[in-house]
Amino acid sequence: MTFRGRHWIAFWLVALLAALWAVIARQTSALNSARALTDLREERASLEGRRAALDRRVRTAQSRAVLLPRAQKLGLRLPADTEIILIPVPVAAPH
Amino acid sequence: MAKPLVRLRVVEVGLAAALLALVVRAAQVQLVEGRRYAAAAKAQRTEHVVLDARRGALYDRHGTALALTQETYHLGIAPNELRDPARDIGTIVRQLHLPRADLERGLHRRYAWFAGPFTALEVQPLRSMRGAHLEPVLRRFYPSNEFARAVIGRVGEDGRGSGGGGGGLERLLDSLLAGTPGSAVVLKDREGREYESPARVIAEPVPGNDVVLTLDAELQEIAQRALDDAIDNMEADGGDVVMLDPATGEILAAASRRADGSMRPSAFTETFEPGSLAKIFAAAALITFDRVRPAERVSGEGGRYRLPDRVVTDEHPLPSLTLADAIRVSSNIALVKFAARLQPDEQYGVLRAFGFGAPTGVEFPAESPGRLRPPREWSRPSSASLAIGYELAVTPIQLAAAYGAIANNGVLLEPTLIREIRTPNGFVRYRHYAQPVRRVVTPDVAAKLRDLLRGVVEAGGTAERAALANFQLAAKTGTARRVVAGHYAAGQYTASFAALFPADQPQLVVVMKIDNPQKGSYFAAQTAAPVTRSMLEQALAARTVALDRARLSNVATTADRVPLEEPDGVVPYVVAWPYVSDSSAAQPDRMIPNVTGRPLREAARALHARGFHVVVKGWGIIHHTWPAAGEHAAAGSTVTMFAEPPPLRR
Numbered sequence: 013m014t015f016r017g018r019h020w021i022a023f024w025l026v027a028l029l030a031a032l033w034a035v036i037a038r039q040t041s042a043l044n045s046a047r048a049l050t051d052l053r054e055e056r057a058s059l060e061g062r063r064a065a066l067d068r069r070v071r072t073a074q075s076r077a078v079l080l081p082r083a084q085k086l087g088l089r090l091p092a093d094t095e096i097i098l099i100p101v102p103v104a105a106p107h
Numbered sequence: 108m109a110k111p112l113v114r115l116r117v118v119e120v121g122l123a124a125a126l127l128a129l130v131v132r133a134a135q136v137q138l139v140e141g142r143r144y145a146a147a148a149k150a151q152r153t154e155h156v157v158l159d160a161r162r163g164a165l166y167d168r169h170g171t172a173l174a175l176t177q178e179t180y181h182l183g184i185a186p187n188e189l190r191d192p193a194r195d196i197g198t199i200v201r202q203l204h205l206p207r208a209d210l211e212r213g214l215h216r217r218y219a220w221f222a223g224p225f226t227a228l229e230v231q232p233l234r235s236m237r238g239a240h241l242e243p244v245l246r247r248f249y250p251s252n253e254f255a256r257a258v259i260g261r262v263g264e265d266g267r268g269s270g271g272g273g274g275g276l277e278r279l280l281d282s283l284l285a286g287t288p289g290s291a292v293v294l295k296d297r298e299g300r301e302y303e304s305p306a307r308v309i310a311e312p313v314p315g316n317d318v319v320l321t322l323d324a325e326l327q328e329i330a331q332r333a334l335d336d337a338i339d340n341m342e343a344d345g346g347d348v349v350m351l352d353p354a355t356g357e358i359l360a361a362a363s364r365r366a367d368g369s370m371r372p373s374a375f376t377e378t379f380e381p382g383s384l385a386k387i388f389a390a391a392a393l394i395t396f397d398r399v400r401p402a403e404r405v406s407g408e409g410g411r412y413r414l415p416d417r418v419v420t421d422e423h424p425l426p427s428l429t430l431a432d433a434i435r436v437s438s439n440i441a442l443v444k445f446a447a448r449l450q451p452d453e454q455y456g457v458l459r460a461f462g463f464g465a466p467t468g469v470e471f472p473a474e475s476p477g478r479l480r481p482p483r484e485w486s487r488p489s490s491a492s493l494a495i496g497y498e499l500a501v502t503p504i505q506l507a508a509a510y511g512a513i514a515n516n517g518v519l520l521e522p523t524l525i526r527e528i529r530t531p532n533g534f535v536r537y538r539h540y541a542q543p544v545r546r547v548v549t550p551d552v553a554a555k556l557r558d559l560l561r562g563v564v565e566a567g568g569t570a571e572r573a574a575l576a577n578f579q580l581a582a583k584t585g586t587a588r589r590v591v592a593g594h595y596a597a598g599q600y601t602a603s604f605a606a607l608f609p610a611d612q613p614q615l616v617v618v619m620k621i622d623n624p625q626k627g628s629y630f631a632a633q634t635a636a637p638v639t640r641s642m643l644e645q646a647l648a649a650r651t652v653a654l655d656r657a658r659l660s661n662v663a664t665t666a667d668r669v670p671l672e673e674p675d676g677v678v679p680y681v682v683a684w685p686y687v688s689d690s691s692a693a694q695p696d697r698m699i700p701n702v703t704g705r706p707l708r709e710a711a712r713a714l715h716a717r718g719f720h721v722v723v724k725g726w727g728i729i730h731h732t733w734p735a736a737g738e739h740a741a742a743g744s745t746v747t748m749f750a751e752p753p754p755l756r757r
Contacts, residue, residue, distance in 0.1 A: 071250050
């Protein structure tokens with residue numbers, strides 16, 4: 013069977029549609045990826061922000077400015093150096 | 108009227124001419140002006156954007172973040188795009204804490220802009236809101252706002268350390284921290300809005316390097332709080348604290364504050380006359396050049412000694428003094444007399460060798476070199492003045508480095524604030540190792556100087572109030588007249604204190620300076636010395652402070668020097684705040700538990716539970732205690748545990 017004019021037209025039309033479909037599919041996929049990337053970036057930024065806020069709260073809660081007044085209220089105090097016992101480290105015996 | 112054929116020709120020619128003109132114009136547009144139009148079209152639908160590089164973080168030596176870069180947001184609102192303006196405004200007001208009136212006024216415009224910047228947490232609910240446009244912007248964030256502010260500094264308004272308003276380490280390390288911005292091309296619509304499309308990245312941004320500082324967050328906090336309390340309680344004009352590791356030159360804490368709450372980096376940039384703190388350097392010269400024998404005495408002159416140009420006085424005169432006495436009681440007269448045996452070049456040479464009159468080399472912008480005039484510029488009383496710490500201007504960091512040399516067996520090290528520099532992917536680009544500047548004195552002379560300083564903290568010394576019960580300290584007090592606007596201000600003093608902790612194998616050099624304490628005593632012995640003691644106690648009690656406790660446990664403790672028959676005082680084990688001194692109400696006697704055969708830690712816990720203090724001799728399993736098990740002793744008294752290594756198992 014030989015290709016006639018109409019067959020060629022149909023062939024080129026299909027080829028054109030396939031190429032257009034490929035371009036659109038790639039564009040759509042790229043846009044979806046970009047959207048997913050943006051979402052992930054936003055999520056990361058949000059989590060980092062949350063971590064920073066928590067860090068700040070932890071740091072404040074651990075600070076002496078907060079802890080010492082509370083300790084004093086509980087009747088606690090900083091130990092004097094006499095109350096800190098450092099256990100001597102064993103020295104390796106010669107072989 | 109022309110014939111139809113002619114008319115047809117005319118029309119044909121006209122059409123051909125029009126077509127030709129079109130082709131010519133098309134050729135002109137495409138071929139001649141094509142590039143210009145292409146560029147204009149590209150500019151209309153694309154935009155070059157700068158991709159900001161994330162600025163490197165600053166950490167303390169234990170990895171605690173001190174300065175981070177965080178993504179924050181500006182907010183743009185297109186009122187015509189909002190779905191439910193009333194509800195959306197409520198959400199924005201609640202989330203961003205913006206005044207409702209401002210927001211409503213903004214919404215009357217075509218596009219409202221709120222610079223913020225707002226944190227990611229604040230804008231989270233706005234991400235899905237139609238009409239709310241978020242523009243990310245990187246912003247410097249300091250988890251603890253006041254932490255070492257004078258040292259770390261801040262970035263300028265442009266987010267760079269080198270910009271206007273930048274300072275401290277942020278400025279100095281800007282080229283390391285800043286990174287390299289990238290660039291990209293994005294598509295935009297005819298309104299100029301960016302399409303949601305993958306940006307064509309031309310150059311990826313390169314984040315800046317992370318820098319690990321030598322600062323110890325906990326020691327820094329201890330120093331800052333102690334300084335704040337001291338300035339407030341003593342109604343002082345300001346003060347500085349520097350803590351330094353003498354073995355490496357690493358600065359562990361550097362705090363500065365003025366009475367008005369401002370924080371200038373004065374520990375690095377502002378000088379003062381050290382007064383008696385400099386006497387140890389005169390002693391170093393005397394010992395180095397062998398100009399004084401240990402037992403040699405000079406007269407105390409009854410506390411008043413007249414020189415040709417001035418009168419030197421002592422607060423608490425002794426009849427006669429050795430060099431050790433002179434340092435112990437901080438005698439001006441004895442030091443002036445001893446220092447007269449030094450040649451100006453010798454005296455100057457030793458002071459210069461200790462680093463005075465030159466920048467220490469610490470990585471801090473605008474570090475002051477201080478002032479030490481060469482002998483050719485001296486006047487007649489200069490030698491005597493220098494021996495007692497006048498005619499000499501030093502910074503606290505210079506003093507810390509110089510005392511560090513005494514602690515470090517005579518080798519002066521370059522102090523540093525930078526411990527490590529890491530690339531964004533974690534590779535170490537730079538790691539600090541001790542940088543010796545020069546040997547100042549021999550190890551033997553350094554040991555003698557430490558012995559002299561040890562005497563200052565013992566009974567009768569000026570720093571008696573700085574003494575710790577269990578650890579030996581080597582220290583020196585200094586109370587010097589204060590220079591204001593080039594003249595000695597009447598009734599104004601600088602109280603300063605330098606300490607090596609512990610005296611043997613020192614791990615910490617502490618320099619504290621209090622400017623013009625007005626409430627109570629102005630003497631360093633009653634001001635800077637007890638504050639330093641308190642800082643050391645807090646450092647000992649803190650878990651993460653950069654002290655080598657294994658090494659600390661093996662150095663000679665004060666208890667080693669006190670015979671067992673003379674208990675080192677009764678200290679209650681548990682007392683209510685505020686701390687009540689040892690001489691409080693007598694505690695009832697209680698029995699000493701039998702801890703023989705138990706491991707050290709367990710035995711110490713058992714004795715603590717009964718309210719005793721513990722001193723350990725040896726290591727391993729407890730062999731016996733003194734007083735012995737079953738005997739009675741006052742609660743709070745010291746029980747010595749004698750331990751032996753456990754027997755080897757075969």
